[in-house]
Amino acid sequence: MSRQGGSGRGKQMPREVVLSKALSHLLRHSADRENLKISKEGYVNVADLLEARKIKPLKVTLAEILESVSSSDKQRFSLLYIPATNTETESDKTKTQQEEEERKEEKLAFTTAASEEKQKNATVHALSVKDGDASHFLIRATQGHSMKCVDTTLFLEKLTLDGDVENSNDKSATAVSLPDTVVHGTYHGAWPLILASGGLQAMNRAQVHFAIGPTIDEIFPNGRDAPPAKLPATKQNQNVISGMRSDAEILIYVNLRKALQAGCPFYRSENGVILSEGMVSGDTDQTAGKSVPVEFFDLVVERKAGLGVLWEDGNIVQELPENLAAKKNPKSFRGGRGGRGRGRGGHS
Template identity: 30%
Template sequence: MRGNPRDSPEIRVSKTLSWILRHGAQSEKIEMRPDGYVRVSDIVSFAIISSKFQGVDFETVENIVKNNDKQRYKMVKEPDPKSPTNEEVWWIRANQGHSIKTVAVDMKRITSAWDIPTGIAVHGTTLEAWSLIAQKGLSKMRRNHIHLAQGVPGSGVLSGMRRSSQILIYINVQKAIDAGIEFFLSENGVVLTPGNAKGYLEPSFFKKVERIEGKNRVPLPEWDSPDPEYDKLQEEAAVTVEGMTGGNPDALAVQPLQSEQAQEVVKSENSLVDQTEKLSI
């Protein structure tokens, strides 16, 4: 199974499921719909015959979906087009993070920065990755999109951001949209962008950058242009995110609550993916 051998069996099963749904379905010959869904029965059958994913049944998959703090997955019961009686079966997909180019999951197009519930889009990364990102920008790497969170670590479990982030890159979404960059909002609240034609979100679209030092966030001087309105929006976003999580550090902060300003407008799965995620999330 995927993941670190020191991880619990539950975590390794979840990482293997994530790898299949985001990256490995084609290589493992598991049929996938254009919207990213695969039959849960196909996952279970794969688990039975594969040494990579043994001991997984329907209940295991269902529990992973229900208990995942970032709501990475979605299960639905829909007709099976291959069934002569149009029988309904269970399907599962990853909500985002795909490298399979033919997958197009349901997403809401963002036409204005105010379409983002908190009004904020921020990318968390490591100090090591930042030295390259500062020069070239954020890259989607082998994935279909660059992932951005609606808040910062410490305000609940936020889809689109790692807990281990050391650098926070705030994106000027409106400037990027005006320059022709597309943005979308996934079903579990992650802000997604394919970047430019080369798959990059260039540094010119970075609004500000902060370094996490303990419980403090320290702006990097060369990436911090004074903007009281944006600072206020950040503060409001933090309150909004706190409201989304209800003060629960394990809750998911993706409910459609707006900040005051936005109310009116509204290591790893595999070595390749590990390197991708180190630089892209």
């Protein structure tokens, strides 16, 4: 059984946490390297998943997979149910016939999950089905992918200035409002590097992740002149379902409308995370890669040491003390901006 590091060194993690971490890693980062068949929408057949190198030793059951989906605190996974389409026994079919049927079933399932609402309904339906055949279920991570074989735009809602949802697979999607708060959580050691590079980069993930809370008013309940509030864990979990680690030390608030106006794309995942691969800035070397530029940062707040506002409306309000800027980020923290884990990641 896996063990926790750091302050939890030597303490065994609960089986459900071990499984959730293993599923997240496979479905976000390594399914292709594990030779698992994965669709461009990110789906893997659960029967294949149970035979994966990092899953099989745990002797995981279909019931445990379904429980991981239903109990995920951050709605990390989506399910599709693809029942057999006829009564012909498997032994009566040729391998070619079986493969052709599987392709048809999966194509139908992917079409069914073309929009956020359909994806949510598909997961609810799959969890309600009484079927013990793992091959009749497909599973994927809702966000956080780094595999190039997965096209995240196929299952993310594209946000627009007028609040319309654009989706390449579902042109009938209804309009939704843009989130009022878009915030990226990071760590002390990352902030100087973000400034130096001119923005947030996705690095080893497909997109930079943002949460829809906490709001600025929640961080400063007593005004900007007072130290920022350290929200209790229950409050954090209530407002940040996913998209940011709860122990983030620095919060970067982004002006979503200004970014969209400039052509920087943003998406919303099924579990409410806001994502962006960024854009190539006009004054940036085209080979430097995309980023969400600092020009879209409304406010940057240091909340762990009580420093408060570091950046506001394009100006540095105060420098981060050297002892904090030199701190190393958590080992589980990946993505965001540049090298050494400068951004957002971990099991979120």
